[in-house]
Amino acid sequence: MKRAYKYRFHPTPGQAEELARTFGCVRLVYNKALEMRTRAYTLEGRKVSYVQSSAALTEWKRTEELTFLAEVSSVPLQQALRHLQAAFANFYAKRARYPTFKSRKKSRASAEYTRSAFRWRDGRLTLAKMDAPLNIVWSRPLPKGAEPSTVTVSRDAAGRWFVSLLVEESIRPLDLVESTVGVDAGITSLVTLSTGEKIVNPRHERRDRRKLAKAQRSLARKEKGSANRAKARLKVARVHARITDRRRDHLHKLTTRLVRENQVIAVEDLTVRNMVKNHSLARAISDASWRELRSMLEYKTAWYGRELLVVDRWFPSSKLCSACGTLQGVMPLGVRDWTCACGAAHDRDVNAAKNILAAGLAER
Numbered sequence: 001m002k003r004a005y006k007y008r009f010h011p012t013p014g015q016a017e018e019l020a021r022t023f024g025c026v027r028l029v030y031n032k033a034l035e036m037r038t039r040a041y042t043l044e045g046r047k048v049s050y051v052q053s054s055a056a057l058t059e060w061k062r063t064e065e066l067t068f069l070a071e072v073s074s075v076p077l078q079q080a081l082r083h084l085q086a087a088f089a090n091f092y093a094k095r096a097r098y099p100t101f102k103s104r105k106k107s108r109a110s111a112e113y114t115r116s117a118f119r120w121r122d123g124r125l126t127l128a129k130m131d132a133p134l135n136i137v138w139s140r141p142l143p144k145g146a147e148p149s150t151v152t153v154s155r156d157a158a159g160r161w162f163v164s165l166l167v168e169e170s171i172r173p174l175d176l177v178e179s180t181v182g183v184d185a186g187i188t189s190l191v192t193l194s195t196g197e198k199i200v201n202p203r204h205e206r207r208d209r210r211k212l213a214k215a216q217r218s219l220a221r222k223e224k225g226s227a228n229r230a231k232a233r234l235k236v237a238r239v240h241a242r243i244t245d246r247r248r249d250h251l252h253k254l255t256t257r258l259v260r261e262n263q264v265i266a267v268e269d270l271t272v273r274n275m276v277k278n279h280s281l282a283r284a285i286s287d288a289s290w291r292e293l294r295s296m297l298e299y300k301t302a303w304y305g306r307e308l309l310v311v312d313r314w315f316p317s318s319k320l321c322s323a324c325g326t327l328q329g330v331m332p333l334g335v336r337d338w339t340c341a342c343g344a345a346h347d348r349d350v351n352a353a354k355n356i357l358a359a360g361l362a363e364r
């Protein structure tokens, strides 16, 4: 099984410059290839293959205004074309939307290196076109004897550098357990379990969110293109990075626990959750963390020999009495507790989590 290990690192000024140049070239190649494919697709209804876009890259390197493409490692550029190929495959299979251009401001800058483009020796990682290994902060150990097969370097909006190492690892499935659990996504509490337990958002999040809102207002007031605006944007990015880091850490602990304790985990498919037209910050963060929670559950259940059941998103989980199965007519969002005609008293979210579990087990 392949597993990614992600670390911060501190590049030297020379390495930072080399990487920034590589990121720029990766973005340019990706966007040029996307433009080429879009033109072929819309004008001639023709699909462009990876091999054809790779041949085009060779041509671009030969033209005078793009010779700089030949100065960075060619591997990340090839990988960008492979990613675009995968994005189109997903689009043609109706699994994803049409690929979009990578923007300098909005996209995370990254470059992917495969085995031929880095050296791994005695736990030190040296990338192509560099003389010295990266100064990596080993916040947790790589498994003994692990050999990375792919390395991805990135810089987030807050200006922090990360390197992600993909290593082959054998993970032993956990021993079978009897327990099953249903998980309901919330906003006020992060999730509610069918066992009645409510898991709250990480500490400090409310305060961080207020700070984020304040930083965003301050950014909106700054004049476009000014140095103060750039500073304000970095401030927003830093607060945002802190929130997502804490959330992710919290989600890792939660999902590991759920997978350890339960053989079967049922969740609701909330890919297009649109129950409330609410574009609040809390909402955006809660949607993002739900997506992340779902994907963590997907790979962790696969690693450890557990089962993840995904229930249809139109399933009326909160309107159904989990005791007698009667469907209630209306259930306004403000109603947190209710009593069914059968006499069962429900907490709205716990009842929903119980229904999700029952529906998941029934569909299995």
Ligand SMILES: [Zn+2]
Residues within 6 Å of the ligand: 321, 322, 323, 324, 325, 326, 340, 341, 342, 343, 344
């Ligand atoms: Zn009932």
